[in-house]
Amino acid sequence: MDTIDTNCLENLLELIGGEKEALDELISTFLIEGQEMIDDMRRSLSSQDQEVLRRSSHSMKSSAQDFGATKLSELAASLEYNCKNNWPSQAEQQVDTITTQFKLASQALTDYLKH
Amino acid sequence: MLEGNTSNSRSERILIVDDQATQRKKMSLAVTTLGYDVTSAADGKSALKMLRESEFDLILLDILMPEIDGFGVMEFLKKDSVLSEIPIIVISALDSEMDSVVKAISLGAQDFLPKNFDPILLEARINASLEKKRARDLELDYLSEVNRLADAAATLESGHIDPKRLGLEAMCKREDALGNLARVFTRMASEVYERERRLRQQVRTLKSLGLLLACGVVTGLGVVLTRIAALETSSPLGMVLWVNIVCAIVCFGNVLVRGRSPVINFRLIPVFALWAIFTAVMGEAVVFWVAQHLQASYISLILVCEGFIVFAFASIIKIEQATFKRLIGFLIGMTGVLMVVMTTQGTGAVGGLHWAALAMLAPLGYAMRAILLTLKLPDSIDMVTATGWSAVASVLFLIPIVTMRGDFVALNVDFTNGTGVLVLVVLLYGIVSATGVSMRVHLIRSAGAVFASQSAFVITFAGIAWSMILLGEKLPWQAWVALGLLVVGLLLVGPKEEAEEIDPITKLDHEL
Secondary structure, three states: OOOOOHHHHHHHHHHOOOOHHHHHHHHHHHHHHHHHHHHHHHHHHHHOOHHHHHHHHHHHHHHHHHOOOHHHHHHHHHHHHHOOOOOOOOHHHHHHHHHHHHHHHHHHHHHHHHO | OOOOOOOOOOOOEEEEEOOOHHHHHHHHHHHHHOOOEEEEEOOHHHHHHHHHHOOOOEEEEEOOOOOOOHHHHHHHHHHOOOHHHOOEEEEEOHHHHHHHHHHHHHOOOOEEEEOOOOHHHHHHHHHHHHHHHHHHHHHHHHHHHHHHHHHHHHHHHHOOOOHHHHOOHHHHOOOOHHHHHHHHHHHHHHHHHHHHHHHHHHHHHHHHHHHHHHHHHHHHHHHHHHHHHHHHOOOHHHHHHHHHHHHHHHHHHHHHHOOOOOOOOHHHHHHHHHHHHHHHHHHHHHHHHHHOOOOHHHHHHHHOHHHHHHHHHHHHOOOOOOOHHHHHHHHHHHHHHHHHHHHHHHHOOOOHHHHHHHHOHHHHHHHHHHHHHHHHOOOOOOHHHHHHHHHHHHHHHHHHHHHHHOOOOOOOOOHHHOOHHHHHHHHHHHHHHHHHHHHHHHHHHHHOHHHHHOHHHHHHHHHHHHHHHHHOOOOOHHHHHHHHHHHHHHHHHOOOOOOOOOHHHHHHHHHO
16 A cells, blocks of 8 residues: 555654544545545636636645645646746646546545544 | 543633534534633624624634634734733644634734644644733733732822722732832822822811901901990891891892802701891890990900800710810810909999800800801802801891881981991991801801801900000900910810811711
């Protein structure tokens, strides 16, 4: 299971006080908000809104890192970096990859929640 | 100072501002775990609203937010003198937001925290900021105390304020250097204040004394004029009526020339009616009456009793304190009065004792006027206006009595048959009365009834002096001894203590 680094989740659990329920709730929040970020990225593609794309990838980067979705975080960081100056040439491709990776991470986190 | 304590017992309130629900929730949980009281806001606008509504000790602020971002929040807080004191820790993803962190620090942020912070770093940063805030609060508290002390000094310098009322008591209890300064300041200020207060009282006493002398000299002349008139006519009430008419004309003429309004409140009518009875009937009419039988100097001696009577009244109604010393003075004075009354036997006046006893009504009337004016005459009324109305009241009182008794005195300006003297006496006495009474009203107000009644003292001396100069009267040695006793008695009764010069009467005024 390389989509999720469980060490990160252990650290997060310690950070928020060790309550499993709190972590569960936090993961649920991320699953909903993460989907909103993906939706924002998709919308920005049609409107070519560079700022929205940059901000949503920035947010995805930070949150994904917290939950140990290292691959997802790296992909988001790369997109954020590309958004810095001009509209990224590979924007659509990158968003697609991030979407796929988010789905994988979501699945992994949902599984983590269950056990 | 870093404390390893993570127990849930801290009282500091921390506000977390982040538009992302996941980040907000994570931080909120983490900071709550450290034991702080956490509130969170999802955007800059609601954060500012919360900051205005309640107190916070620390803000954890995200920079990248829609609408009002982290910088916007900071710029707003910077403008507010109270809110700008709340420390801010900026939350940022270091890799992409380094510029933002630099900008935030330059805007006044205390510190920054990476988004992926660990618990130890979080606690250390929060603790460090709160520690700074505590030190700053102490510093501000100290500064505000220093400012209060400076304000107190400015207040003292601008006016005559009792240092005890500056509210520095709490500061004086501090055990640090500031407390020391406050104590020294309060003590020195108290000393200066006391000295100034004594000086002001001395000035007031001196002023009152001058007025007292002037008032006595003028009023003493009245007694002599009365004696002159009494020898010319046998209608004392008729004379008093004329004198009061002139007095009223003089007073209202003065009031109108000064452009003041002579109108007074209707509710004061009883006060002026009493005033008229005390002065016109008990005072002036009686003096006119006895002046036909007693020398002016004797009447003057009897008038000195006013001082003792006012003191007696004031003691009874608790305006004044009846100390042992004053009581002795009162007794000595009374002995003097008794001697005056006894010596009248030897002056050849028919029934001298009887007339002297009757004459005592005059000082009694004047004393009652002094107490009446102290208690019932509002300070807002001009003294000359008051004198004028008292004369009008006297006239209204006297007209029916004079008419009934047929005491009306016709004033003849023809000087050849001798009655012309009366016109002069009436005119002069009217002016003397207007001046003397106005001064008396002013004196009672500024120095108190008891002190004002000491003018009886001066009236007596002035009366005797005027009698000797104008009428060529002479006093037997017994009368001089009696005068000596009166002087000693009055000195012992004395003017009011300086400290209680104003306060007891003001207090009484509030009670009435």
